[in-house]
Amino acid sequence: MKTRLFTKSLSALFLSIVLLTSACKQEDLYSSKEKDEQELKMLRAEIQTMSDQVSCDNPTDWKIVPIGSKSCGGATGFALYSINIDTKLFLQKVTDYNSKQKAFNVKWNLVSACSIIIAPKSIICENGKPKIVY
Numbered sequence: 001m002k003t004r005l006f007t008k009s010l011s012a013l014f015l016s017i018v019l020l021t022s023a024c025k026q027e028d029l030y031s032s033k034e035k036d037e038q039e040l041k042m043l044r045a046e047i048q049t050m051s052d053q054v055s056c057d058n059p060t061d062w063k064i065v066p067i068g069s070k071s072c073g074g075a076t077g078f079a080l081y082s083i084n085i086d087t088k089l090f091l092q093k094v095t096d097y098n099s100k101q102k103a104f105n106v107k108w109n110l111v112s113a114c115s116i117i118i119a120p121k122s123i124i125c126e127n128g129k130p131k132i133v134y
Contacts, residue, residue: 056125
């Protein structure tokens, strides 16, 4: 009788430890995904800040670059940048963002719509901001 009670207690203790460990791993998993998402958001914000630092007065001073990475391939959108900024740094940040978003999609096994985004035709300046024309 004592052996059976001891075995049940030991089993309950083991089960509790397994459940607690599993819960901690699940929590770490979510915080890790949130950390990865936050890193992507911060990098995207840096890219946007670089783009926003120059007023759009002449659309010929602006270029378009695909940005983002869908899980099934292709960009998620387009970023605009002035040729009057540090374009090498800007394009490096876009490349980093694209690579990190692709890795994020793979790491977290994400799926997305595999629709093709429409390529922009040109850029116009509207109230000092660049705008894509489709």
